[in-house]
Amino acid sequence: MEFEAGYLLALIVVGLSFLGFTLSMMIDEVNKKKGIVVFILSLILFLLGAYYYTVVGTKQIAAGERPNLINRIVFLYQETPAPVMIPVPQNQ
Numbered sequence: 001m002e003f004e005a006g007y008l009l010a011l012i013v014v015g016l017s018f019l020g021f022t023l024s025m026m027i028d029e030v031n032k033k034k035g036i037v038v039f040i041l042s043l044i045l046f047l048l049g050a051y052y053y054t055v056v057g058t059k060q061i062a063a064g065e066r067p068n069l070i071n072r073i074v075f076l077y078q079e080t081p082a083p084v085m086i087p088v089p090q091n092q
Contacts, residue, residue, distance in 0.1 A: 003059070003063075006056035007057075009052070010050075010052040010053035010056060011049070013049035013052060014049035016045060017046035017049055018042075024042055
């Protein structure tokens, strides 16, 4: 359960960064410099959230637990199936 909490916290940080992107577009209409500063801070927050998400995922894989449902939805850390061996017929 602790990994799910980490994933959700990372997604909350990413969601806050999207709110920051929206706020930067609104501030940009009034003051260009402040809008750019808020955009850069939101971008940094987004990158930190994405990094935190990948750290939680790698810790979960290192702990030997299976990837959870959130990772299946966003297509991260999926288990690769075993390769299928197909016999090749030999021509005689």
